[in-house]
Amino acid sequence: MDKKSIIGIVLIGILFFGFTIYSSRQQQKYQEELAAYQAAHPELTQPVVPDSSAVAAASVVESLGAATPDSTRLAREVAVLGDFLAAAKNAAPQEIVVENDVMKVRFSTGGGIVRSVTLKDYTRYGRQGERNEPIEMFVPESAKFDLSFFIKNGLNNVKVNTSEYTFTADPVVRTDTAQIVRMRLPVAEGAALEYRYVVYDEATPSRDYLVDYTVRLVGMAPYMANQSSIGIAWSNTSYRNERGFKNENMYTTVAYRVPGEGSIDDLSMSEGAKEEKISSSVEWIAFKQQFFSSVLIARDDFLYADVAYDTASPDSGLIKAFSATMAVPYTAQTEQYDFSFYFGPNKYAVLKKIDDAQGQSLLLDRLIPMGWGIIGWVSRWLVIPVFDFLRQYIPSFGWIILILAILIKIIVSPLTYKSYISQAKMRIIKPEIDALNAKYPKQDDAMKKQQEMMALYKKAGINPLGGCIPMLIQLPILIAMFRFFPSSIELRGQSLWWAHDLSSYDSILNLPFSIPFYGDHVSLFALLMALSTFGFSYMSYQQTASAQPQMAGMKFMMVYMMPVFMLCWFNDYSSGLCYYYLLFNLLTIAQTFLIRRMVDDGKIHAVMEANANKAKNKKKSKFQLRYEELMRQQEAQSRSGKKGTKRK
Incomplete structure (x- = not known):
């Protein structure tokens, strides 16, 4: 063993010995601090006797000292979350049903969310191809709405996700024009997160499809950790509602509006998954289908948003899984957030009447794809x-x-x-x-x-x-x-004649196979439209070909290919x-x-000859004279250039 190896071994030994001494001193210091903290908080080492706000926790175990896995888990939750949140984490959720003339809304105290929405005036296509099922805006089991924030617990900050807790609900309050649902999540003595939902019944569609949603921070400021925002996670999966999966999927996406913009943006159509990170503020986010949308409106805007969707398989009975992650600003002075949900049809007369707090249009009517520029104006x-x-x-x-x-x-x-x-x-x-x-x-x-x-x-x-x-x-x-x-x-x-739904394709014959670029059915309206296109194209060709010989080369494309192209394109429309x-x-x-x-x-x-005679006696304008002179000069230059090339 040489000198360098011996020195290396000695140095390693010194480092190991020094680290051991340092670790033992740090462990001793930690034990002293822990003992002091437990002395100041004896509830962490003694059985907790729940008060009236923690009845749910008391029903689970009679004493936290019981040597069972549940009691150990509950003791740990109480130590981390406190009595109130620990009780809310273990309480059983219940459902509250509220309805008006146009929809039925089912709330759940589990997370304090809107669990399902049923539209009364619309039906969807079932798996057997019949429209006999009411429209459900999303799969109830997929519904998620979560607020996330941090609260203080001793020396630590604890993250709270509202979707993990059960709220307590008050009886539904009914007025002449609305029904009010209140739910609370107690956080500490005198502190709670309160949700207030208002379902309207005014016989006004632009109001009756809206659910106003208010979040109140009641006495929460002393318990909130230092943070600048509160996170929001919203997601659900939508059923397939229309007859043709391909056509419905083409109109299904996530849309949003940036405040002050005169238009909206979306993730565009895809048969797979798509996502986008929006760094600017956002006014509203919509989980949009062909004819129905779920929209979350922030009356004071979101700070940012990350939106995404994933397309379901055509035979699953679903269309897309939507998700959006947002944030709203928070300060110690924040007491309330105002939101609204829209659960309803993509109907222009309804959407264009939904305004913000200042009475300005939210442009929700742009969820209906009417085209851009002059095309949108015409529509x-x-x-x-x-x-x-x-x-x-x-x-x-x-x-x-x-x-x-x-x-x-x-x-x-x-x-x-x-x-x-x-x-x-x-x-x-x-x-x-x-x-x-x-x-x-x-x-x-x-x-x-x-x-x-x-x-x-x-x-x-x-x-x-x-x-x-x-x-x-x-x-x-x-x-x-x-x-x-x-x-x-x-x-x-x-319906019209053999077509049972004018918004979808009509089928007079379902094929046992699928023809590429055409489909697995025969749409009679598409077939008749293609035949009429052939007749019109043939007549137009006969009229223009005699006057413009260059059109003769377009006969195959214009007369024959165009109708075939239209037939294949519109068979699913x-x-x-x-x-x-x-x-x-x-x-x-x-x-x-x-x-x-x-x-x-x-x-x-005769009129043309009369105009020609008038043109002969008419003096040419300066522009015409200059144009003719320019044409003569260009022709002369072209000829002289070609002569020079031949001489060489």
Whole structure:
């Protein structure tokens, strides 16, 4: 053994000996402090005699000195939590049922939570495909709402999760317009956490689907540990309510609103799991399904939020498991938090009336996906008002959709007429266009041909985009209807002929197998819509191909592929939407035939010649002269460049 090894062994021995002496002194010091603390708190070493607030604990054991596992556990809980929380931890929960005209709410004293909500006016699809079960907003066993904070216990801080304790409940207080449920979680003598729920019965949907929820910290300040926030964890799992899992899942997500924003955000659609951390303050969070939502509203905003969902399997009877973790600010002066729950339908007339404490809209109506920009404006200011007006006088949704389609066709008819006139003019000048194509067959003359083509259009009074612009203007209306029908709860459960639910697909034949990109059923409305699309596309092609030869190459895509694509796409979509597009196509075909009978190509030709004669005598503007000069210069440069290349 060399000198270095001996020195190393000696040093290790010295360190070990020193650590042993230090540990023994620390242990002695700890025992002295523990003895002093127990002398100051004799209740930790003696059997606890519960008072009236700890009856539940007294019923478990007669003395904490009993040598049983339960008594040992209870003694430990009392030592850590105190008499009151230990009693609440071991008490049996009970349920309280409150209902109004639109919903039944079941509360549980276990955690002081809303355990289940049943909507009375709506039913869901059962496993047998029949709509005979009332809407349950979430699976009762999955319901969780937990407040977490720290309280002081001697030298330690103890974390309290309200979901682990049983509250005590007062009798339900009934007034003319509401029912009030109060629950308390005693923390210490004269200190308690109090929940107050208010279920309204005002025959006003925007109030009756709301449950106001107030959290009061009664005498809690002396017992609260030093902390800047109180945590909130909210989660539940929602049932599958609609006929098609894929379509319902597409509209099911977690949505939220940042205060002051004019729109809302969400996690978007996914067939798996998704999560997001929101570092800014949040006004409300919604567990949103296609037609129903559970919303938690913070009247003074959350500090932040972490939201997530996980998609269930299609055959589970469930749709998604939602979760949200938030926090609210806390100071020693905090006495109360005000929240509200919304458990109800995604109905525009109801959601748009829910305001904040200052009377400003919470924008809960944005939970209904109506589109962005001009598309959303068309939905909110045209489609929905007309739809709601017609519903007041017409009971049949088939007639309502037909009248809506006719009204929209009347509104856009000037654009359709203008588009047809533009196409008619193109047909009339087609011989002259063919002559220009024959005159300039070479690519080198493309610029000159284009110049003469524009001169021809101008002489005939034709805007080359005249046939496209009117159709583009109609596009927002078509997209608005595409967004409106699948998300309109008014269509839910409404039947029309063979379709039993206009909000879902209609099926006249269930296939024993699934066809890729199509599905396992045959939707007759989707099939009829595709056939009408074929008829309209064929007629449009015949009309435009004669005037615009470049359209000939689009025949396969326009006439054949488009209807097939629409059939596969809409087979799982709302039958009400397919019915509307079917009517729209049929009305467009009828309108086109009517315009053809009204419009005389000969008269249009005469007007075009008169305009051309006027254009000859009209002096060209400076812009036109400069444009023509620029075109000549570009053509000259192009030719000189090509000649130079050939010489080289």
